[in-house]
Amino acid sequence: MVENRCSVQREGVYRWFSGLNSAQRAEFLCGLLDLCVPIELRFLGSCLEDLARKDYHSLRDAEIKANNPADLSNLTNITDEVVRSKLLISLALLSSDNREAAGVLFRTLTHIDSIINNYGLQLNDGQTEEQFLLLFTMASNHPAFSFHQKQVLRQELTQIQEIMQVPCGEQQPVTGGCGGTGASGCQHINVGKENHIHLKKYTVFFAFKTV
Template identity: 85%
Template sequence: GGGGGGGGGGGGGGGGGGGGGGGGGGGGGPRLQRDGVYRWFSELPSPQRVEFLCGLLDLCIPLELRFLGACLEDLARKDYHSLRDSEIKANNPADLGSLTNLTDEVVRSKLLVSLALLGSAHREAAGVLFRTLTHIDSVINNYGLQLNEGRTGDEFLLLFTMASNHPAFSFHQKQVLRQELTQIQSLMASTGKNPSTSTLNTMATYPGCHKVTPRSETPINSVSNSLENVLHTSTHSMEESLPKRPSGKHSKVSVEKVELKGLAHKKNERNVEYSFEVLWSDSSVTLVTKSSAEVTEFISKVKTRRKPL
């Protein structure tokens, strides 16, 4: 499918970049490979461009992100006044509530613009968009919407790619949207429809997409602070202390990401319970609660198993 190719395309881009770095000793090699990556990216369909850019942002360190943020802020400032009215509507739940007819091409175009201009902190507006987008199954089944007609499939691919990567949506919402995206990709693959490169003709390229990974939150105590640091470097070690999942017929399921969701103090006790959200490689989610003693023991085990650089 079109979106499915995005993941493969992203991997290809990463390989191109790595090749450029490895050829630093040769004359002109890195430049040629970099130009090849630029050409490859410029020819990607819009959903794959968004997916690839979000993947690159995930690879950046905090200072690089701050630098890129300053660059994007300067670029976005040029269109600030012309997009101001659209931005206000994109972050207003009442305005978004009227954009519910996914069978209307004009509505889909407005939803694309709204997602591009949606602020990362506007959870209520994101909730309205989430409810609208998750009605796609009934729209396809009840109204007979054909994803292979014109740009319809391309627009839905871009809508769900942007939404599933947008920081305004919660972790759970993004997982649901990602599952919907996978279904759309499967439907398009079954009809032999390839994504078009012209999906964004009705809108500019907006710097609004960023795949959020759990970064260090304000530490409540030394245990939680150490835990955040360990989780980012030793995700695979966490599998041993998580509840075992039944093995299926398919490939082994592994831990993709672990996020600290909160801490709770038991009444009349000094112990603290830690709540984690675990994302598995099959896109399922498990909620895990551990006592402070279990967490401390886990951190100790991970530290002893970490190899020196």
């Protein structure tokens, strides 16, 4: 009886997770990792390393650019959807100890308030909203950034959520999706290639726009 109940609860979690958008998934997974003990983290690290190895060659060029401060310094106009897509890819492939590259990204991301005020960027547009939420969620949880930088980025994320009036943690999971076209029914950022992360029988993917 207990085993059956646990199985039902797991299936419920999988369904709930599949209804989250990309930013919510990233936030939730980072929270779970914080709850793990060191030996669990080492095991999960081995599993992730094996999954990541499958896409190593196809992402190698993008990974080199993502860790090159000179390349990142050209990605400053975050009002451009293509630039935001490149920034998302860079954050996904940024090495955990690359402080110099993280510093370049930090300087780019901390101008969001002036961009909103000076350019009138409409964050409530569906595609733009998804990109900014994911961008700042990933950055504020990324180990390459210092504690202070993460605090600043988290404040920026909170500001964006207040502008959108849809705090990331308060959106309720939905059954059958939220009107998007992704595998979970949610709207995903389109990246050309789909980088798949398999969670049990559900396929979660971040899609970034091809540039």
